[in-house]
Amino acid sequence: QVHLQESGPGLVKPSETLSLTCTVSVYSISSGLYWGWIRQPPGKGLEWIGSINHSGTTYYNPSLKSRVTISVDTSKNQFSMKLNSATAADTAVYYCASAGSNPLGAANWGQGTLVTVSS
Amino acid sequence: EVVLTQSPGTLSLSPGERATLSCRASQSVGSDYLAWHQQKPGQAPRLLIYGAYRRVTGIPDRFSGSGSGTDFTLTISRLEPEDFAVYYCHHYETSPATFGQGTKVEIK
Numbered sequence: 079q080v081h082l083q084e085s086g087p088g089l090v091k092p093s094e095t096l097s098l099t100c101t102v103s104v105y106s107i108s109s110g111l112y113w114g115w116i117r118q119p120p121g122k123g124l125e126w127i128g129s130i131n132h133s134g135t136t137y138y139n140p141s142l143k144s145r146v147t148i149s150v151d152t153s154k155n156q157f158s159m160k161l162n163s164a165t166a167a168d169t170a171v172y173y174c175a176s177a178g179s180n181p182l183g184a185a186n187w188g189q190g191t192l193v194t195v196s197s
Numbered sequence: 198e199v200v201l202t203q204s205p206g207t208l209s210l211s212p213g214e215r216a217t218l219s220c221r222a223s224q225s226v227g228s229d230y231l232a233w234h235q236q237k238p239g240q241a242p243r244l245l246i247y248g249a250y251r252r253v254t255g256i257p258d259r260f261s262g263s264g265s266g267t268d269f270t271l272t273i274s275r276l277e278p279e280d281f282a283v284y285y286c287h288h289y290e291t292s293p294a295t296f297g298q299g300t301k302v303e304i305k
Contacts, residue, residue, distance in 0.1 A: 124234075124242065124285055126294040139293040140198075173241055182289035184234070185253075187241040 080105040082174050082188035090168075090195050096161040100174030100188060107150065108132040112177035113157045115148065116184060117170040125170075129181045130157055137181045164195045199223055199288045203297035209305040216273040218300045220286035225266045230290035233262055233271045236299075237282045245284075246271065276302070 086098035100113065107113060114129035128138040130148045138146055142161070150157045161168060171190040177183040200223040210216055220231070228249040234242040244253050246262035249269060259274040273280055281304050286297040 123298045124287075124296040126296070137292055141293070180230070180289055182230075182292060182294035183232070183247070184242070184287065184289075184294075185244055185247075187243065190241050 080176050080186045082176065082186060084172060084174050084188045084191040086191060086193070088192060088194060090164050090193060091197055092165055092195055094164055096164045096168060096193055096195070097158065098172055098191065098193070099156050099158045102155045107155045107157065108152045111179060112181040114175050114177040114184060115159045116173045116175055118173070119170045126182065127159065129177050131181070166195050169193065169195045198293055199226060199291065199295050201286050201288055201295055201297035203286060203300045205300060207301045207303060209303050210276055211305045212276050212278055214276050216276055216302055218271040218284055220269040220297050222267045222288060226288050227290050228265045230288060231269050232287040232289065234285045234287060235282050236285065242285060
């Protein structure tokens with residue numbers, strides 16, 4: 079089964095860029111499937127951020143589209159997310175997930191990483 | 198954007214009882230595009246059901262999904278201790294994908 083692991087800073091200052099990477103193992107990111115990001119503010123529900131495939135085709139949540147960029151590095155079997163102009167409202171556990179053939183899906187989840195936006 | 202409303206917010210039941218969780222969509226959703234995820238405290242969500250009723254390999258058959266259009270249901274036929282968790286429905290037909298706010302199944 080595909081394994082996903084998020085990595086990145088746990089603390090980001092307001093107005094700075096939140097950057098995370100997801101390393102995929104047991105499965106090639108070039109397989110043709112989609113890979114996505116989902117977040118969960120503490121004590122709250124899930125919000126889909128966006129997804130990407132191996133060729134760089136992206137889908138974004140319109141609510142975040144102006145601030146988010148998702149990219150892929152097939153040589154490292156990784157995909158990444160950058161969220162600009164971070165605010166306290168972006169404090170959340172960020173999950174990467176394999177989306178399957180549907181760019182909006184979520185089949186296998188990483189363990190998640192908490193990112194706090196605070197000065 | 199499709200808004201998913203789950204009910205009830207909390208379900209208090211005893212082990213062995215039947216749990217029925219509802220997910221209502223603000224507009225019709227293709228049955229191929231409705232999933233259910235389980236989340237235990239401190240853990241990542243886990244996909245249980247996709248395509249409204251298709252169980253993921255390894256998920257016990259006490260979990261079943263049903264419904265179409267705007268009304269979907271997750272049923273747990275006999276609750277086991279490990280089933281007490283939060284359950285989210287998830288629509289993935291049109292962008293943006295959206296999740297319901299969750300139903301917490303707690304021990305009575």
